Amino acid sequence: MGIDAQAELQRLLLKEDVGEFLAFEADLLDARRYEDWLALLTDDIRYWMPMARNTASDDTGREFTIEDEDVNWIDEGIETIRQRVAQLATGLHWAEQPPSRTSHMISNLRVLESSDGLDEVKTRCRFLVYRNRLEDEQNIFVGKRNDTLRRVNGSWKIARREIYLDQNVMLSKNLSVFF
């Protein structure tokens, strides 16, 4: 096999590997296995969902709220994510009691960058998170996700997640699901 073919094969394998990991992660969330999901996050994870403003097309520098500076929908690290999981585990978190039904769908996956040893990759994808709860309450969260995945002891972990939700006014009453 030529060099080019080998590089191409490696690229495809990496993409397959990453896609498999993200599908596995989605399965954990949809199965409400939050403790197992937590184990997929690095201790230094940044988990950020900005708010989107309506701006003029020549003023898009202000379109999104700024990480680590503004109020965002979500802008946190592992400690707070752990608190969220702990809250779900109490059985008293009315927003998720009874629990919502969710389906996390990932598409348009691209591996944008990978480090030399292939132990860190930057990926981009679209997400569609469908939530249905109680009788007739439903939310459709659609947007773009930029993830940084890091290989730790041979397994992928999520080191960074940017969630760009395609909404200005949040049309869901809360964000008691993970993205």
Added chain:
Amino acid sequence: MTDRFEIDRMVDTDRGVISRELFVNRDVFDAELERVFTRAWLLVGHEGLIPDPDDYFVSRMGKDSVILTRNQQNEIMVFLNSCPHRGMKVCRYDQGNEAVFTCPYHGWSFSTNRDRVEVPGQLVGVPHFEAGYSGNLDRVKWGLPRCPNVINYKGSIWASWDPDAPAFEDYLGDMKLYLDTALDHRDGAPGGSELLGGVQKWRIRCNWKTVSENFAGDLYHGISHQSANLAEIGMATGKSRRDALPLRHAIGFEGLGHGGLGFPPSYEERPFIPDQYGDPEIDAYYKQVRTARERRLGDRMRVGLVVGTIFPNMSFHADQPRSLAFAHPISETEVEMWRIYLVDADAPKAVKDMLRHYYMRYSGPGGMTESDDMENWTSVTAASEGAIARRHGFNYQLGMGKEQPVEGLRGAVDSGNYSEGNARIYYRRWAQFMKEMSWDDMAPPQTKSTVEVAHGD
């Protein structure tokens, strides 16, 4: 006047029963838009949203879209965001900077600059002015309708469409002291707070009053937040959802409709817990502002608050978290919540960051406390639409008869810790507006303040 509503039957606070029609009825909702939202003082924004001349922020008053802006002369103004020609939204971005507002539909343009126009909001540009209107269009009459009353109160901007509305400070009464607890610097200096960037906006399928009432004084619903307590989301590590506090009192302002959960006047600070945030810079800051506060207020009167509502639809948290909220009416069963958040302007970045993170995990749709409130409110609404459900008024009898005047505050009553006294006051005020009473007839009996209050220096 005769009215299609029997307001006194719907709001029977003598028996402590309030009709569910207030929360699910379309006609009631439509009447509120006219009778409450065109008269009352409403929060429209914060000066931090429009720091420079020609900055604007699109806000709401009732269901009306409005433009909050600052002109070249630094006057803060509010205009209807609907073109007088055919109704197009003149500002279609959430915020920005415009010297002239130009309507995208047919191109009428409006200016706020007193160097250009006599009346701010006046028409300055009309395509085909000569050819089409023979130069005879009244540029003032067809300017952007301007809200007659706008006030900047310690950075928070309020407006009322009613030219006869009382002065904002009279509308607030001594509830002002409680509002100050959110707007003032932690060291007790008046104002001194700054807005964090970003306005959270989200929809909830419940009536707007359900939100306002909750924040006016419902200590009773603490059980809803057990999971946030257990998850220990507070600022001090290993604590429930906020620093430990004595039981709050429901303090309401009869005849004004405002109320909150807080503390009656006192003449000294509550005990201070040093070094509880686990970061030397942050702990040093809280110690420093505490010392400054003690020096500034001395043995003068001060009040404390956790959460409160200014009638009709503005609610605020004073400290943990510290935010101003708008409950914009969308329909009888839907509200659009907005939240903005405050920090001390001169606090170190570490303090601002800690607070910002705390605010986001506490409040808003991503907030671990607020998310559970909203589940209650939507279920309350959904379960109140049925014909049989509507026959059963809600029970507001908690703490009835326990109201005591509050020494030092005009017109205030303290109805105990677990009480719906503030909700009763709130709905009595709502009833006055819905009966279209004159401002004179609704004016509360003003009992004079007995003590001089501390405002800092």
